[in-house]
Structure formats: structure tokens, C-alpha cells
Amino acid sequence: MLKRNKLLLLLTVIFVLLPVTNVNAEEPINIHNEIIYDILVDRFNNGDSEETEEIAVDDPNAYHGGDIKGIIDQLDRLKEMGITTISLSPLMTNQQNGYHGYWVLDYFEIDEQLGTMEDLNQLIEQAHQRDMKVVMDMVINYAAASHEITEDETKADWWTEPSYTAASWSANAIQWNLNQPEVAENMINVADYWMEETEIDGFTLHAVDQAPIDFLQEYTQHIKETDEDFYLIGDILDPESANIQELEETPLDIVANPMLHERLKQVFSDVDNPVSEVYHQWENLETDSPLITIDDFTEERFTNAYSKNQRNSLTAWTLALTYMYTTPGTPLIVQGTELPMYGGDEEESQRLVPFNSGDPELKEFHTRIASLRNEFPALRQGDIELVDTVDSMIVYKRSYEGQTMYVAINNGSESAYVDVTDVDANKELRGHLQDNLVRENQEGDHRIGIPRESVEVYEVQDDHGLNWWFIGFIVMVILAFIAGVIYLTIKQRKREKK
Numbered sequence: 001m002l003k004r005n006k007l008l009l010l011l012t013v014i015f016v017l018l019p020v021t022n023v024n025a026e027e028p029i030n031i032h033n034e035i036i037y038d039i040l041v042d043r044f045n046n047g048d049s050e051e052t053e054e055i056a057v058d059d060p061n062a063y064h065g066g067d068i069k070g071i072i073d074q075l076d077r078l079k080e081m082g083i084t085t086i087s088l089s090p091l092m093t094n095q096q097n098g099y100h101g102y103w104v105l106d107y108f109e110i111d112e113q114l115g116t117m118e119d120l121n122q123l124i125e126q127a128h129q130r131d132m133k134v135v136m137d138m139v140i141n142y143a144a145a146s147h148e149i150t151e152d153e154t155k156a157d158w159w160t161e162p163s164y165t166a167a168s169w170s171a172n173a174i175q176w177n178l179n180q181p182e183v184a185e186n187m188i189n190v191a192d193y194w195m196e197e198t199e200i201d202g203f204t205l206h207a208v209d210q211a212p213i214d215f216l217q218e219y220t221q222h223i224k225e226t227d228e229d230f231y232l233i234g235d236i237l238d239p240e241s242a243n244i245q246e247l248e249e250t251p252l253d254i255v256a257n258p259m260l261h262e263r264l265k266q267v268f269s270d271v272d273n274p275v276s277e278v279y280h281q282w283e284n285l286e287t288d289s290p291l292i293t294i295d296d297f298t299e300e301r302f303t304n305a306y307s308k309n310q311r312n313s314l315t316a317w318t319l320a321l322t323y324m325y326t327t328p329g330t331p332l333i334v335q336g337t338e339l340p341m342y343g344g345d346e347e348e349s350q351r352l353v354p355f356n357s358g359d360p361e362l363k364e365f366h367t368r369i370a371s372l373r374n375e376f377p378a379l380r381q382g383d384i385e386l387v388d389t390v391d392s393m394i395v396y397k398r399s400y401e402g403q404t405m406y407v408a409i410n411n412g413s414e415s416a417y418v419d420v421t422d423v424d425a426n427k428e429l430r431g432h433l434q435d436n437l438v439r440e441n442q443e444g445d446h447r448i449g450i451p452r453e454s455v456e457v458y459e460v461q462d463d464h465g466l467n468w469w470f471i472g473f474i475v476m477v478i479l480a481f482i483a484g485v486i487y488l489t490i491k492q493r494k495r496e497k498k
Contacts (some may be wrong), residue, residue, distance in 0.1 A: 029229045031253040032289055033380050034133070035325070035370055036233075036332040037083040040297055041091065041114050042099040043350045044335055045070030054096065054113060060347040063099045068115035072123050074355070075130055081338055081363070082370020085133040087204055087233070091120065095144040095172070101137060102169045102206070103144035107190045117197065124199050135202035135231055136194070140187050140219070141210045142173045150174060158183050164210060164238050168298070168346060178215040187215075188222055195226060202231025208252065209242035220251040233291065245286035254330055257290040264294045268320040268411065269305040271453060275394040275409050278323060279386060292324045295334035297350055301343040313340055314361050315453050319411055321365065322433075322455040325373045326398065326407045328384055338366045372432055372457055378403040379457075388418045395420070395448055404460040408448050417449030429458035439463055 047069030056062035071086065078086065090101025093109045101111075110117055124134045142162065149155055159174045176183050194200055203223070208216060220232050232252045236242045239258035247255050263281040267273040282290070294302045306316040317340060324331040334349075335341075339358035343349030373379045382400035389395075392412030397420075398405045406429060410416050420438075423429065423446045429438035434456050438446045440463075450456050 030381070031231050031233070031330050032328070034085040034231075034330055035083050035373065036085045036087050036135075036291075036330060037078055037081075038087045038297075038332055038334045039071060040066070040089045040100070040335065040350060041068065041071065042066040042089070043352050045074055045353060045355065047071070047073045048115075052113065057352070060350070061099075062097050063113045064352050066352060067113070068110075068119040068123050072119075072126055075123075075126055075132070077355075079130045079132060081366045082374055083132065083333070084374070085135060085201070085231075086127065087332070088134065088136040090137040090139050090206070091115075092139070095146045098144065098169075100169055102139055102142050102167075103146075103172055104139055104142070105144050105147055108193055121198055124201075128199065133201035133231070135204055135233065136200055137206050137235075138191065138194075138203040139206045141175055141178070141207045143176065145172045145174055147174060164207075167237065175210070178212050184215050184218065188219055191219070191223055192226070195223070195230070202233065202253075204233040204235050205252070206235050207237035208234040208247055208255070209236050209238055209244075213243075213246055213250070216247070216252075217250050224251045248287050254289065254291045255287065256293060256332075257285055257287070260285060260290055261293045261296070264292070264320065264323070265302055265305055268294070268316055268323070269302065270309040270311065271411065271413050272392050273411055274389065274392050275319075275323065275411050276386075276389040279327075279389075279394060279396065282327065288328055290329045292327070292329045292331045293334070294320055294324065295337055295349075297334065298346045299349065300345060301334075301341060301349050302337075303340040303342050304344050307342070313359055314365065317362055318365055318455055319409055319453065321369050322407065322409055322457070325369045326379050326405075326457060327396075331373075338363050368433065376403065376405055376459070377401065378405045379407075387420055390416050390418055392416075393418065393450075406448065406458040406460070408450050408456045408458070410450050410452060410454055413452050415449065415451050417447050419443075419445040419447050421445050423460060426463050427460050428463040430461050431456045431458050433457055 042063050042065070044066040046065040046067060048067050054063045055065045057064050090104065091110045091114055092101065092104045093106040093111045094101060095103045095105050110120060127134050143149070149158055158177055158180055160177060162170045162173055162175045164170065176187070178184050178187065191203065223230055223232060234247055234252045234255035236256045236258055242258070244255055244257060260281055263278050267275060267278050302320065303313065336353045339354065340362060341351070341353065343351070378398045378400035382398035382403070382405070385397045387395040387397055387406065393408065393410040393416040395406060395408045395418040398407065406420065408418070425440050425444065429446055429448065431437065434454070436450070436456050436458070438448055438458065441447055448456070448458070
């Protein structure tokens with residue numbers, strides 16, 4: 001009897017705590033539905049234990065052994081995190097020590113240090129079986145300084161020295177003259193080859209800001225005419241000179257935005273910075289749906305930035321990820337963020353990912369916030385409206401096809417609240433991260449109040465008040481449980497007296 005009552009009570013509690021899952025019709029392919037995980041293949045995970053002479057883990061300029069097989073080994077973990085698309089660094093054959101992929105020697109072969117075409121096709125197949133997409137970096141502007149073209153005097157006008165020299169790899173690279181028709185045609189042929197030979201889902205076009213806009217228009221339009229659902233992501237090399245507005249007018253699906261990247265990193269690296277600064281930065285962008293990033297392989301990681309301010313990892317990442325996953329655009333997470341990885345500079349940020357380390361609570365939050373984004377279309381596709389800001393706290397609303405969500409982020413050192421005035425009296429706000437519940441108060445408002453350095457994501461639901469039938473049922477279960485305990489106790493004492 002006691003065991004049965006315990007089981008009944010347990011099942012009742014589980015029933016109460018289980019979240020209600022929205023079942024949505026299949027949505028059209030749209031890059032804003034994705035959560036992208038950015039992988040530097042050589043520095044991710046070694047899936048092939050066979051060592052080669054080029055692998056030297058202690059040398060920051062050499063290959064470290066990461067490969068395509070190592071990515072396959074981690075697909076289940078990435079799926080559990082809520083990742084929907086993985087982005088691979090350039091895979092083409094590079095000159096010696098070209099672990100980053102920008103020193104291309106052969107655009108039609110995979111670098112043997114990273115794997116084979118069979119490995120890539122297996123990765124794509126395995127990802128697709130998990131409903132994940134795969135995109136890869138396409139280096140359209142650069143090649144190795146030792147590329148055979150540099151030895152052909154008849155093609156001297158096909159290339160030049162790089163115009164942007166701040167990148168660590170630029171000294172050993174050449175830059176293609178994409179205004180030369182034959183060079184432009186060759187790059188289009190490269191794109192066609194990879195689209196024909198694999199089931200790849202898209203390209204990240206490296207350094208789109210360095211390509212002539214006429215070529216970029218022709219190149220992207222050609223790909224979209226071949227496959228309108230093929231993702232095209234624009235990566236920025238030189239933030240100072242990039243004309244993002246011009247790039248947005250091409251068929252690119254989404255373009256990185258260095259200004260938003262820097263603002264995100266600055267605001268969430270320390271307490272009491274107003275979150276409204278990030279929101280207003282977004283308002284001033286040339287696009288309303290950017291690629292949202294807070295980490296990069298070529299600079300200090302976000303984890304290092306907030307650690308200098310003695311900020312807790314779980315707190316900093318909870319605040320930052322909530323903003324990234326609930327505002328317009330597509331979040332891109334750099335490998336190792338989920339642990340989180342440290343990196344004070346480019347060299348440290350590109351270490352192999354230490355999968356045997358990490359913060360379980362942070363990994364869990366990655367999964368929870370990603371699940372929310374994937375579950376509610378309003379967080380991906382919805383219109384956004386600023387409700388109010390108070391000091392370092394912000395509340396904004398996202399609406400999509402009858403679904404309304406409110407997001408509250410408090411980056412301040414004290415609790416704060418915002419009154420929401422446009423929610424009907426018969427509605428309530430149900431929190432999905434902290435299980436908060438907000439009902440109309442005496443003033444007719446719905447007051448959203450959250451503690452210091454915390455977040456909550458609310459769904460607008462019908463307010464049914466207290467469910468007295470269900471409460472009565474719970475009371476009866478508890479009483480039955482207590483009665484059962486008393487009965488067994490009395491029975492046990494009678495046995496002991498005999």
C-alpha cells in the first residue's frame with residue numbers, strides 16, 4: 001500500500017511539472033530557424049588516432065589532429081545542445097601548416113589532414129539523420145602563396161598580394177582578382193563541384209567584404225538559382241571597411257555584424273551594463289536579422305572578458321545566450337563555448353576542445369534555452385517590440401501568428417521589475433526558465449520582476465485561475481498517502497506487540 005501511494009504521488013508530481021509542448025506545423029527552410037555551431041576542424045576533435053608528421057599539438061602554427069571523423073563522434077552531443085547546423089572551416093587541400101584552411105592549393109580535394117570526401121559525405125549523412133544541416137567555408141578571395149598559378153606568367157593578372165594584411169595568415173596568401181572573368185568563372189565552378197559531389201546545405205563565404213560586389217552578386221545569384229534553399233552566410237574580414245548594407249542587398253541569407261558582436265561582448269562581460277545598449281545597437285544595424293556572435297576564433301574569448309571582472313560563468317553565459325537566442329537573427333556558437341573554453345588571444349582560442357572538462361549547469365542551460373528557441377516560432381520569426389528598460393534590465397516582446405512571448409533580462413546588481421500594460425486581464429505570463437507566473441495586479445498590469453543577474457522567458461497563456469478540481473485531487477492523494485503511512489505504522493506496532 002505504501003509503495004503504491006508513493007508511486008501515485010510521484011506520477012502526479014511528474015504530471016504537474018511536465019512542460020506543455022507546442023506542436024507546430026513544419027516551417028519553411030529559413031536560416032533564422034537555425035542555431036549554428038562553428039567548427040575549426042583541425043582544432044575540434046581527433047577521431048583518427050593515426051598520427052602524421054604534420055601534427056604538432058604544441059606548435060600553434062601546425063596541425064593539431066582534429067578531423068572530420070572527430071566531428072561525427074560529437075554529433076549526438078551537439079544535437080543534445082539544440083544545435084541545428086554545423087559550420088565547418090575550409091576543407092580544401094592547403095599548403096603545409098594551413099590548418100585554418102585559407103592557404104588553398106587545390107579547390108577540388110579535401111586536405112588529407114582533415115579526412116576524405118567519403119568522410120565528409122558520411123558526416124553530412126549522419127547529420128541529416130539527426131535533422132541537422134552542414135555548411136562549409138568557401139574561400140573565394142584567397143589561396144596559398146605557393147599556389148601553382150603564381151608560377152604562370154600568362155596569368156599574372158589573376159592574383160595580387162592581399163589588400164588586408166592584419167590577419168595572421170595573410171603573409172602566406174595571395175588574393176584572387178575576381179574582376180578577372182576567368183577567375184570569377186573558376187570560383188563559380190568550384191561552388192558547383194561541391195554542390196554536385198556532396199549534399200552540403202550551404203556555404204559560409206569567407207571575407208565577403210573583400211570580394212567585388214558585382215562578382216558576389218553573380219556568384220550568390222548563380223547558387224540560389226541552382227538551389228534556392230542553399231544557405232549563404234557572409235563572413236566579414238575587415239570590420240573597419242566592410243559595407244554591410246551593400247552586402248545585405250545580395251542574395252546572401254545572412255551577414256555577420258562586427259558592431260553587434262562587440263556590443264554583446266562588452267555589455268554582458270560585466271554587471272550593471274544596460275542591456276538596452278545591445279538592443280539599440282541592433283536597431284541601428286543595416287539589417288534587422290544579423291548573424292549573432294559573441295565569440296570568435298581570432299580574438300579573446302568572451303569567457304576571458306567576463307572573468308577579468310570576476311563574473312560567474314553560468315551567470316554571464318545565461319544572460320548572453322538568452323539575448324542571442326531570443327532576438328531577431330541567427331545565433332552562431334563557437335566551438336567550446338558550452339564548456340566554457342578560455343582563450344586570451346587567437347592562439348589560445350584555437351586550442352583543441354577539452355571535452356572532458358566543463359560546467360554541467362552551463363551545458364544544461366545551453367540545452368534549455370535552445371529548446372525554447374526551437375519550440376517557439378515567435379522567438380525565431382516573430383516581430384520584436386521593446387516594452388521597457390529599467391537601469392540594466394530590459395523586457396521585450398516577440399509576436400508571431402498569434403503566439404506572444406516576453407523576454408526579461410536583468411544584467412543589474414539588484415532586483416528590478418517592469419510593468420507590462422498590453423496583456424489582457426484574462427491572460428497570464430508563464431515563465432519557462434524559472435517557472436515564474438505573472439497575473440494581472442490591482443493596477444491592471446502584469447508586473448515582471450526578476451532577481452539580479454537573471455533571465456526569464458514568458459509565454460502568454462489563458463488565465464484559468466486555480467484549478468480547484470486538480471488541487472482537490474492532489475489533496476486527496478496526499479491524504480491517502482498519509483493514511484497509508486498511519487495504517488502501516490499501526491499494523492507494524494501490533495506485530496511488534498505479539
